[in-house]
Amino acid sequence: MPAPTTLGHVLLGLLHQQPRSGYDLRKVVVSTPMSLFSDSPGAIYPALRSLQKAGLIQVEQAARGGRRRSTFVPSARGRAAFVAWLRQPPSQDDITRLWPLLMLRLAFMDGLVAPADVTAFLARLQTGIDAHVVELEAFLAQHRALLPPAARLALESGIHDARGRSAWLTRARRQSSRSRRSPA
Amino acid sequence: MPAPTTLGHVLLGLLHQQPRSGYDLRKVVVSTPMSLFSDSPGAIYPALRSLQKAGLIQVEQAARGGRRRSTFVPSARGRAAFVAWLRQPPSQDDITRLWPLLMLRLAFMDGLVAPADVTAFLARLQTGIDAHVVELEAFLAQHRALLPPAARLALESGIHDARGRSAWLTRARRQSSRSRRSPA
DNA sequence: GATCACATGTAAGAAGTTACATGATTCT
DNA sequence: AGAATCATGTAACTTCTTACATGTGATC
Numbered sequence: 247m248p249a250p251t252t253l254g255h256v257l258l259g260l261l262h263q264q265p266r267s268g269y270d271l272r273k274v275v276v277s278t279p280m281s282l283f284s285d286s287p288g289a290i291y292p293a294l295r296s297l298q299k300a301g302l303i304q305v306e307q308a309a310r311g312g313r314r315r316s317t318f319v320p321s322a323r324g325r326a327a328f329v330a331w332l333r334q335p336p337s338q339d340d341i342t343r344l345w346p347l348l349m350l351r352l353a354f355m356d357g358l359v360a361p362a363d364v365t366a367f368l369a370r371l372q373t374g375i376d377a378h379v380v381e382l383e384a385f386l387a388q389h390r391a392l393l394p395p396a397a398r399l400a401l402e403s404g405i406h407d408a409r410g411r412s413a414w415l416t417r418a419r420r421q422s423s424r425s426r427r428s429p430a
Numbered sequence: 431m432p433a434p435t436t437l438g439h440v441l442l443g444l445l446h447q448q449p450r451s452g453y454d455l456r457k458v459v460v461s462t463p464m465s466l467f468s469d470s471p472g473a474i475y476p477a478l479r480s481l482q483k484a485g486l487i488q489v490e491q492a493a494r495g496g497r498r499r500s501t502f503v504p505s506a507r508g509r510a511a512f513v514a515w516l517r518q519p520p521s522q523d524d525i526t527r528l529w530p531l532l533m534l535r536l537a538f539m540d541g542l543v544a545p546a547d548v549t550a551f552l553a554r555l556q557t558g559i560d561a562h563v564v565e566l567e568a569f570l571a572q573h574r575a576l577l578p579p580a581a582r583l584a585l586e587s588g589i590h591d592a593r594g595r596s597a598w599l600t601r602a603r604r605q606s607s608r609s610r611r612s613p614a
Numbered sequence: 615g616a617t618c619a620c621a622t623g624t625a626a627g628a629a630g631t632t633a634c635a636t637g638a639t640t641c642t
Numbered sequence: 643a644g645a646a647t648c649a650t651g652t653a654a655c656t657t658c659t660t661a662c663a664t665g666t667g668a669t670c
Contacts, residue, residue, distance in 0.1 A: 251657070269621050279569050279588060282527070289658055291623060314666075315621060343466070349584040356578035364580055385463050394540035395609055396548055399602050400533040403595070404463060410594035411587070418583050425579055435629065453649050473630050475651060498638075499649060620667075628659080639648070 247300040250327065252347065253283055254293050258302060258320055258328045259354040265306045265317040268294055280350050294318065302327055329358050336367070341374035345411070361426045368422060372415040379408045431484040434511065436531065437467055438477050442486060442504055442512045443538040449490045449501040452478055464534050478502065486511055513542050520551070525558035529595070545610045552606060556599040563592045 250258065260266060260274055271294075272285040283289065297303045302324030305316045320328065332351055340348055348371065355364050382405045386393075393401065434442065444450060444458055455478075456469040467473065481487045486508030489500045504512065516539055520532055532555065539548050566589045570577075577585065 248656085253658085267621075268623095272621095279566050279585065284659070286659060287621090287623070288625090288660075292657090346588075349587050352587075353581040353584035355580040382463050395606070396539040397537040399606065400537035401463065403533050403536075403598055403602070404530075406594060406598045407591070410590060414587055414590045418587070422579070422583065432628085437629085451649075452651095456649095468631070470631055471649090471651070472632075472653090475649095476629085616670090618667105618669075620665100622664085624663075625661090626659100627661105629657090631654105631656080633653090633655105635652075636650085637648100639646100641646075642644090 247296075250297060250300065250302065250331075251293065253289060254297055254302075255328065255331045256283070256350065257290065257293055258297060258324055258331075259350075261303060261318050261320050262325070262328060262354070262358065265319045267315050267317045269315070270317070280346070280353060282346055282350065297324070325358075328354075332359050333363060336370055336374065338374050338377065341371060342378050361422075365419065365422060365426070368415055368419045372412060372419070375408050375412045375415065379405060379412060382408060431480070434481060434484065434486065434515075435477065437473060438481055438486075439512065439515045440467070440534065441474065441477055442481060442508055442515075443534075445487060445502055445504050446509065446512060446538070446542065449503045451499050451501045453499070454501070464530070464537060466530055466534065481508070509542075512538075516543050517547060520554055520558065522558050522561065525555060526562050545606075549603065549606060549610070552599055552603045556596060556603070559592050559596045559599065563589060563596060566592060 256275075257271055260271055266274070268287070268291050272287065272290055275281055275283055275290070276285045294303070298305075298318070302321055303318045304321050306319040307317045332355055336348055352364070352367065355367070382401065386398075386401055386405065390398075440459075441455055444455055450458070452471070452475050456471065456474055459465055459467055459474070460469045478487070482489075482502070486505060487502045488505050490503040491501045516535055524532055536548070536551065539551070566585065570582075570585055570589065574582075
């Protein structure tokens with residue numbers, strides 16, 4: 247059984263929050279602002295199948311009442327696999343190209359990884375995003391003369407994005423460590 | 431012949447900048463900060479084939495010297511198709527989920543669409559991104575109590591991203607209209 | 615009793631990734 | 643001669659999308 251796909255991991259994460267059926271998962275995926283995926287049944291049901299076959303989730307409750315419906319929960323191995331996914335250090339490529347997915351991982355971390363790991367995650371993101379800023383600015387400096395206006399705007403947008411994320415990270419990290427000292 | 435895929439359109443755009451071979455395109459895709467795709471030959475060569483079969487690009491120069499190598503240029507129909515792609519008004523879904531692709535489209539607009547169209551494009555982006563901010567903030571307001579800290583951080587990151595993009599757009603639009611009045 | 619929301623699934627196809635294969639040319 | 647780079651291509655596989663199919667329970 248191959249490692250779960252991105253969608254598989256996300257479904258696994260949602261099942262950690264509460265037991266859900268495939269139908270529930272589809273609804274969450276559309277109603278959530280983090281929607282990276284479509285709600286196509288042709289993606290979700292096969293993904294659930296594969297998680298089940300890999301032993302990462304189990305049917306918690308089948309067909310209560312008359313209506314056919316099964317809700318899933320993560321197994322112990324599923325929890326371990328999911329936590330491992332969360333703790334996986336982001337690559338530079340993840341940071342420059344898959345930021346929304348990293349934010350989704352962050353959103354799942356509560357209660358599953360230690361606060362110190364969240365801190366480390368955010369720190370890694372910042373060094374990565376800062377490196378990206380440097381890279382983009384070097385590119386701009388090198389090509390400034392050749393870049394026509396719209397292309398330059400697009401590049402500047404990328405720089406602005408990355409700078410904004412770095413600024414957000416400094417605040418988020420401060421806030422995160424503060425709340426760790428004085429929890430609610 | 432089906433409509434070109436996203437990768438197909440990007441390749442078409444790169445060929446508008448200058449004639450290139452498949453190998454050249456691979457190099458550009460990796461060396462460019464806008465790299466949304468991998469440089470896998472298994473993606474690029476078939477995409478070129480399909481563009482060629484659709485009559486959107488032509489071989490400009492084959493095997494000069496001894497080494498086998500063909501460079502491609504867009505045909506008239508290819509140019510029309512690409513411009514149509516650029517001018518296509520972004521959907522709300524594009525704006526919330528495919529921003530980097532929209533920036534790539536922006537980067538290709540110079541010389542292919544009228545400056546007024548660039549302006550319209552940027553204006554559309556701003557109404558879309560502002561709507562997204564409103565949506566995310568509504569979600570936050572509604573779920574603030576239930577959201578554990580990391581999940582809340584992730585959501586706030588999305589809001590911060592979108593706000594930053596809106597701010598960038600106001601400046602970019604001002605700059606764009608100014609440079610249109612007094613071109614270099 | 616017709617229609618809608620619930621709930622799950624499959625079939626066909628598109629598109630990309632990885633990995634391998636194949637040669638030519640240049641460099642040392 | 644051997645190695646690295648140039649340059650193109652294919653085969654197998656994975657995954658998602660679209661579209662359809664199927665049936666149940668609730669609602670009007």
